[in-house]
Structure formats: structure tokens, C-alpha cells
Amino acid sequence: GQNIDQPTEMTATEGAIVQINCTYQTSGFNGLFWYQQHAGEAPTFLSYNVLDGLEEKGRFSSFLSRSKGYSYLLLKELQMKDSASYLCAVMDSNYQLIWGAGTKLIIKP
């Protein structure tokens, strides 16, 4: 079966760095997405990785290792507004998105 695993909840301190991991097992691979979702709102796109390596976009970076079925989202200089759920999703061979359950990130002052 297809499976996406990510931690349920993480806590970090304002100004610090946090890494949210995601491991996956899917039928084929056409890329991995990270989305941010604030409570009561729809997800917003953060990043897309299809090749191995690190993609940096401002305070956020995303890493992919296809051989290990592993990705992480790195958030630097954390701000209170970064408190949200972070969803990992993998696009399978049929171009369908398989969603993880999301990681709730709590930022403390």
C-alpha cells in the first residue's frame, strides 16, 4: 500500500530552527510537495522536489532523497506565524497526490 509518515506534532521556539521529516512508500514517484495549513484555512503550497537535493526558498528549505524515500522541511528563524500544520504529499505514478496526516508545529515565544 501507499504510505506517508510524518510526526503528529512538534514544538519549537521562536527564532530557532526546526526540521519536519517525511518518509514515504508509494507506487511510483512524480515529486514531493510540502504545504502549510493554518487552522481553519486551506493549504498553501510551499515547495516541490522531484530531484534529490536541497531546495531553498527564503526561510524555508526542502530536501529530498528518492533512494531513501525521505524528505524534510527545514524552517529557519521561526516566527509565531509559522505555527501551523505542515503537510507532506507525494505524487504517485498516476499523478495522484498521496497525503500525509500533517505535522502540527507549535511555536513558543
Added chain:
Amino acid sequence: GAVVSQHPSWVICKSGTSVKIECRSLDFQATTMFWYRQFPKQSLMLMATSNEGSKATYEQGVEKDKFLINHASLTLSTLTVTSAHPEDSSFYICSARGLAEASEQYFGPGTRLTVT
């Protein structure tokens, strides 16, 4: 970036009535649109995938006669919840994907449905 709108943003209806939710891609053509449902503190659940001009593909466990999906144009898809019941109360979110299959999905702002 691409913009997807949803209407209404919230709706309260009585049990047994039907509710229609519209999803529009405002600045791009969406050959494929997706409908999700999300219960509180849970992850997104894909309900169905719709391609313009063809019948929607429903996920297992989703009643196609209860959740009617129409994707009549490249910019509009509608979801109609028929004979709504309180257990249908949820956050319904649509997303749209452009012409390239491997492109990201752009999400609408969601519709919060409360059935009394």
C-alpha cells in the same frame, strides 16, 4: 501565482436540503479539479477527481449519488451535497491543477458546511 476561488465560504443548511459549492480557477485553465473533505484536527481526505467534460472519479467510500460533481468548463467545477445530514458537516476544499500532470495543486479557500 494561480488563484482558485470557492463559493460560498461558509453555509448553514437544514438536514435534508441540498447545497452547491462552486470552485473556480481564476487565472488559469484547470483540466483537473479535486474535491477534499477535512474534519476537525484530521488530514485532508480526497473525495473525488474531476476532469473537464468527463465524469468524476470517486474515492472508495464516497457516495457519488450523494456528492454530485460537475466539471463543465476548464474554470469551473461544482460539488452538490444532496440530502445533507449533520454528519456531512465538514470543511470542503477544492483544488485545481493546470495542464501539466506533475504540477502542484492550487487550493481554494474552502467552504465550511454546517448541517443542522
